[in-house]
Amino acid sequence: MSEPPTFETSPESLVFPASWQRRHLLDLESLSASEIRTLLDVAQQMKELTGGCRRKVQLLAGKTCANLFFENSTRTRNSFSLAAKRLGADTVEFGSSGSSVAKGETFVDTAKTIQAMGVDWVVTRHSTPGTPHLLSRELECCIINAGDGPHEHPTQGLLDLLTIRQHRGQFDGLTVALVGDINHSRTARSNIWGLSKLGAHVIVCGPPTLVSDRWEELGFEVAHNLDDILPRCDVLNLLRVQFERQNTQPFPSVHEYANLYAMDVDRMRRAKDDILIMAPGPINRGVEITPEVADGKHSVILEQVNNGLAVRMAALWLLAGADERERGITS
């Protein structure tokens, strides 16, 4: 690892954006372009304040973040925990197995119980779309969606946007292809809304069983042949095939899928020289992406992970600020 870069920014220089109103981060579809830009700007500041997400800054000391995950997760859960801790907040972990959910309690009741312990944010992941929205109606605290089934994963979308912006500066004129299981991917949906709101041209690419024509009706370019669109792409985001969300087999074999859609050295030769290769992870090496490409110079996969901390810090700080303002607390 290289030395952490030095930053000029101090906590005092951080000004809460007057326009920010939201107490929940449920999806990117309902955010405006300027709200998304605010989140990215603050994420960039957070990154600089914390020395590349490595130092602690006591911005949220005394507050508590509850991770309420009803689906397995390692990276997102740890990323939220670390983000909260970097800002001085406490964290508490709840999982579905072994908890009262396994004992038959509804997830709303579980969430209410956790809220009663005095938490400021509930970060939730659940296999059913809309569960964070349901919690935001039932609970008083701030809700952050860490993935609701195939619906959205807003902080993943934001970290992808932040990574692209760090490399390209802006979104106008950029062509970004999302490749893979678009229909079942929450990362795809958050990227689709975020990218299109900020002005990028979005292509969704994969076999028709994973990429519905309805995306075209919604205004996005649909492609089934990766090689056709490859030369036009500035960014490729290679999504994991969601084997667990399939009712029926969407393609004949992994072998065939990899042949048609995996980003390999050969395809890299036909891509733009400055193409960015992204993947939300966990990656299936050899399915969506070959090891040479995943670890190659165009790959920004590990930067994405680091930016995940930055956008999560930004989300925690912005939501808490709006919450305090709404409840009349001035810090």
Place this chain on the structure above:
Amino acid sequence: MNAILIHDGRIVDPNQNVDRVGRLLVIDDRIAAIDPSDGDIPTDCQHINASGHIVAPGLIDLGAELREPGHEEDETIQSGSHAALAGGFTSVLCCSSTNPVIDSPGAVEFVRQKAAVSRGARVHVIGCLSKGRRGEQMAELGLLAQAGAVAFSDTPRAQRNDALMKRALEYCRMFDLPVFDRPEVPGLAEGGVMHDGQVSLVLGLRGLPTESEDLAVARDVRLAEATSGRLHVGPLSTMGAVDLLRRVKKRGVKVTASVCPHNLCSSDVQLRSYHAKYKVRPPLRSPRHVEVLCQAVADGTIDAIQSGHMPRSREKKMNDLDQAPFGLSSLETALATVITHLILPGIIDWPTAIDRLSAAPARIAGVPGGDLAVGSKADVIVIDPNHNWVVDPTQFISKCVSSPMDDQKLTGVVSHAMVSGEMRYHRNADVQHLA
């Protein structure tokens, strides 16, 4: 002698082609006359002033779940039959989805006896089509018919066994009783929670594709044609099903169809709230389907409107969209939904509405009621067609408080409901409805 004169109301009886302001005389349990001469009106007659109101034959629901025995947390025969009356339904066909299921004469008898002492709407029984509703062997349809079952179905469960469906349609011909099917090919609908379309794609929710219903309707009508059995399909929700029906009805196939009021006015966009009150089956489809369904009700391709009442307890519905069951309380909103969304916008007129909600269901199920002919059992309702209200499910008589019409403004309420000449529901009196 018990005599009631309902005067100055607009009497609507599509069967007799009556639509005029007049007087309806009921003596004992029968309709005695429309516009009797003064000399024929008994002196001790009770008078009901129906000025500004509609007087119509009681509505008949082609399929409501009453859930008793076995699921009394959702609904009972008492609560369901009184909810029906408050909604203008003087007869309800109850589904076989109880526990134990209604696949034996004893189970039919249980429902009939419970209904008799509940003194709400009449309750007719839809017997199970298959033993245990398992979709394998035919239930004892003849014995069920003897016990009083008026139709056979495993509805709201879809009938997935093609051979069983064919045999049942064939076999039921000797009782001249209909087979009901809620058309769906389950393999295409597995795990679905809402209409499969743009909205489900954006929300990431599993879809119930229209072709699942279209294919099942195609199967059902072909089997009805092949067997000459009496088939009723519904509730329907797709324009594909309507298109098929239109074509086969032209060919003279004996098939009838129904639709639910909420499918005639609400669309899948409601699911954007992620609220389980909109998780209903058949699902709320896209506006294009809604429009076609309305036209089909108007032109008679769809014969009847049924409530689609599928009560589920608050605990069950208070959940996320995957966990919450399909279900809704609709007996008390069905008529007002039809008035608000079909009659007031001019899609259908009053006689057509009463036909779809009363006369047609009587014909389809072969049950009494559906007209105001002299000598008929006096199942009569009086409707205030101008009363505006906002749906508050917590005020329902039904035990189920989940409704896709929640918080919507509707027009029209039932002021009186009479079963066999007995006034069992009177909106402005406190006593009647849960006596």
